[in-house]
Amino acid sequence: MNDEAHPHLLEVHGLTKFFPVKRGVIPVSVGQVHAVDNVSFTLKRGETLGLVGESGCGKSTVGKTLLRLIRPTEGSVIFEGRDIVRMNRRELRALRRDVQIIFQDPFESLNSRHTVRKILSEPFIIHKRGLNAERKQTEKLARKEDAKQQKKLSPKAEREKKVYELLNRVGLDESAANRYPHEFSGGQRQRIGIARAIALKPKLIVCDEAVSALDVSVQSQIVNLLLDLQKEMDLALIFIAHDLAVVKHVSDKIAVMYLGNIVETSTSENIYLAPRHPYTQALISAIPIADPTRRPDRIILKGDVPSPIQPPEGCRFHTRCRYAQPRCSEEAPPLEQASARGNVACFFWNNLKLPQTQTQDVVST
């Protein structure tokens, strides 16, 4: 399991998740929600992949299948050479030491009846890492360095120490340990959620809209904390959000999703400078800019995202695409390489104008 054998920490191939739609008194499956359809990507150690897209595009479902909180219908999720999809319960438990998740609303993911001390002690208890809470290598090191000191501490005292370390690391006061989640503000609660996620020194954290509910001034604090922790712990991050400016700021590379498909991948710089897929272009042109002197040429998309129960045939975006041709409704475009580090799923990406030249009056029907 060393780095040479697996250059990628995470490899996702053909990930697909259909949710059955059930109706009736005796529920009978009447259809399927195509939440995620044939999604593939890779992630290296210490790297951040941003997943962006609008409500219902399947970005959160992707995030949850990475921890197998949802079991995919098809495809494989290879973490350090092992397929998460085929793991048994014991293997899964071990996996969740390495892969953690932070949710949008920590209030819902933190037990409101537990003190912060209890919440932050639990990872160590569950993974039986009271006394030797560090990973094996650091454990050896620690034993050499201050073996005597380590032995003096009881498992409980050791855990206590860890909790304080965690609280300090995420910028909270030690007195926070005795308080309950409801006593904190949104930003502080998110810090607790982050502290719990990093408790066992994971290698990958899925951030599912982790900063979306926060006020701007707090959001920037939490973004900085995540960037710090990533550097310090060589963490890989999957950053799921609908706010493209934030995603762009934290990510190395970005995948844009629409109705369960990845329509474009690129580096986070290029996706703004040279978006190639018509959906990415529309999405980026829709972002308001905090500068009244700059007015982007806005591409206003008509209508809403179609239902994922009966996604459009062919290219799923063709119903709202201003460049759509007859071919787009018959055949699904594959994700093909468009530049050194970018892929795009559109038959005509090569013939499209870049958004600088776009005007507002062109609207699809």
Place this chain on the structure above:
Amino acid sequence: MSLLEVQNLSVSFDTDEATVEVLDNVVFQLAKGETLGVVGESGCGKSVTSLAIMGLLPKPAGRVTGGQIIFGGDNLLSYRPEQMRSIRGRKISMIFQEPMTALNPVQRVGRQLMESLQLHRPETSKDEQLKISVELLDRVGIPEPRQRLTEYPHQLSGGMRQRVMIAMALIHVPDILIADEPTTALDVTIQAQILELIAELQRENGMAVIFITHDLAVIAEIADRVVVMYAGRVAEEATALELFAQPLHPYTQGLLDSIPSLVGIPKTQLKTIRGMVPSFANMPSGCRFRNRCERAQQLCATEVPKYFDAKDARSVACHFWQDSVEQVQ
């Protein structure tokens, strides 16, 4: 002449522990046909301000403790409830962040629209009401309006529900439309649609809009003038162009700096405002921003900064606003 004048408005709320002053001497004007952006973070009082204008403060917990709201030469605060009812929905309409909570989930969209019509235009017949409803939905860009009238709110998407709310607000073209975070729950492409719709309706009808949001980028997009609020007070007011070019209040500066930029370098540290918004129970003395302010001095703790007419018809509540000007120069 201003269409609406909010003069030294103060509002208190009774909580279990104490009475907290959630608005303290809020001042602003709204001119005919203009868009005023009110921006600030959670708990700054921006929504309470709009509820006070509408006469919809939760009772008995909330009450106005001072000031005036002048509209059409009258102080709205002196109006009796039935007088307020003739203002609401006719002269001043409001749309909210989550239309799902403003729409009745067990009534069809058509019935709700026609109920408002019956209330506001009782002279119309059922057939006319149906016709107007279809026209209104069509006007706000809802496809197949006749079909939508027979649907329930949950069958519509978030963007469609917000369009229904806007349609209801347009039964009488109001003088003022108050939009309280109307696009916050929507995706960016849908947000762009709704902002475009509001701007279009405004051009057509010449109504004034008070647009309340936490999103400075949206403000930059639609507002003519901006009021920045912090902890129940107005921090500063300026035209959108001036505010974004040269914010005078350190809070506004901090807010603008905290936004990740689309053209910035990825994975660099963002600027932040240290600490967090104080709770109303524990407001610092003097300037309420001083605990988070890098410019704070002794004076800030002892004296509430007056709301200065700083320069070029701009106002700011900071003892040391002039430092901002020097900073730039």
